[in-house]
Amino acid sequence: MESVASGNHCTVTEFFLAGLSERPELQMPLFLLFLGIYVVSVTGNLGMITLIVLSSRLHNPMYYFLSSLSFIDFCQSTVVTSKMLASFVTEKNIISYPECLTQLYFFIIFGIAECCTLAAMAYDRYVAICSPLLYSLSMSYKICSSLIAGVYIFSVFSASVLTGFMTRICFCKLDVINHYFCDLLPLLKLACSDTYINELLILIFGTLNICVPVLTIIMSYILIIASILHIHSREGRSKAFSTCRSHISAVAVFFGSAAFMYLQPSSVNSMEQGKVSSVFYTTVVPMLNPLIYSLRNKDVSVALKKILQRKLFM
Structure with missing residues (x-):
């Protein structure tokens, strides 16, 4: 890292990004594995969006939310x-300071958007199952777009x-950032200024x-189950449960791994454990979502x- 110190500023x-593993013999197998995951993820998500756009059968709130989730x-x-x-x-995976903050910015945007979208999808299922007669009114195109x-x-x-x-x-x-991308907690570990406000904000926004x-999801499903x-x-019970099964699977994997990474004190948080945990919600979940929903x-x-x-x- 090159830095210029001026007064209290740097x-x-x-x-340098440390990556997922520093063992040379694992680099190529891991590259091929995650390249495959990325190709499946891109194909699945863009395919899902295209299918929802082209098929009038899928033009309803549930699939509007799903197309947003795929995006x-x-x-x-x-x-x-x-x-x-x-x-x-690469021998040394260098990332510039502006690139690092840009990656962090968009990572946070899409991470939070996924949390909120999964909650909105749970509310959509609640309305569909618990108030089917009011579904078209409660989940109109205007309300769905606003959400x-x-x-x-x-x-x-x-x-x-x-x-x-x-x-x-x-x-x-x-x-060296001990991670494979610019994330909040690994970056804070490199700081030499006070990070109290940053850690407090991470805790507040993370919570x-x-x-x-x-x-929201738990309350929705309590009412759905009731x-x-x-x-x-x-047959009616089985059909109702089947509309929720995929959503529950996606929720469990995404929120479980995210909570493990962000909702524990930094003193007990291991970056090696954090890397494994973050793999799930940054690479595996985006690949699995179109599969489990299709x-x-x-x-x-x-x-x-x-x-x-x-x-x-044709």
């Missing part, structure tokens, strides 16, 4: 994985605050963006078959 020009996953995977792949094939817009506005606000306060930090310790969506238990037919979803399967048949017979 101007940092670049960092978020595509962007998040691209923001993070590109630098991770570079770390496997999606609100997610991005709040995500940009949160990222602007957290990244803005990060620019006030003076970095003059080590030059707000993990706990509030999780509580409603399903009042359905007398086994393989178990009859509407998506039918829409895909119709699109393919239409293309084949």
Whole structure:
């Protein structure tokens, strides 16, 4: 890291990213593994967005939220994985200070947007199952669009605050970020100025963006389960549960790994554990989401078959 100290300020020009592993024999296998994951993620998410746009069968709130989630996953995977792949094939994975903060900014935006979108999707399922007669009114196109817009506005606000306060930090310790991308906690470990406000903001925004969506999801599913238990037919209960299964799987993996990384004191947080944890919500979850929402979803399967048949017979 090159830096220029002037009074109480440091101007940092670049960092080195340590990457996921420093063992030489693992670099190429890990590169091929994560390149494959990235290709599947990009193909799956862009494919899901295209399918929802082209199929009128999927033009309803549930799939509007899913298309937004796919866009978020595509962007998040691209923001993070590109630098991770570079770390496997370069001797020293250098990232400039502006690039680092830019990556951090967009990582926070899409991470928070995913939290809020998963909560909005849980609310959508609650309305669909518990108040089906009011669904078209409660989840109109206008309300659905407002929820999606609100997610991005709040995500940009949160990222602007957290990244803005990060620019006030003076970095003059080590030059190596012990991670495969620029994240909040690994960056703070390199600081030589007071980080109390930054750590407080991370705790506040982390709690707000993990706990509030999780509580929303839990409350939604408590009401959903209570409603399903009042359905007398086994077929009706099974159908209602099947619409929620994929969402629950995505929620468990994403929030579990994110909470492990951000909701524990820095004194007990191991960066090596954090790397493994963050792999799930930055690379694995974006790959899994389109798969779990398509393989178990009859509407998506039918829409895909119709699109393919239409293309084949053109």
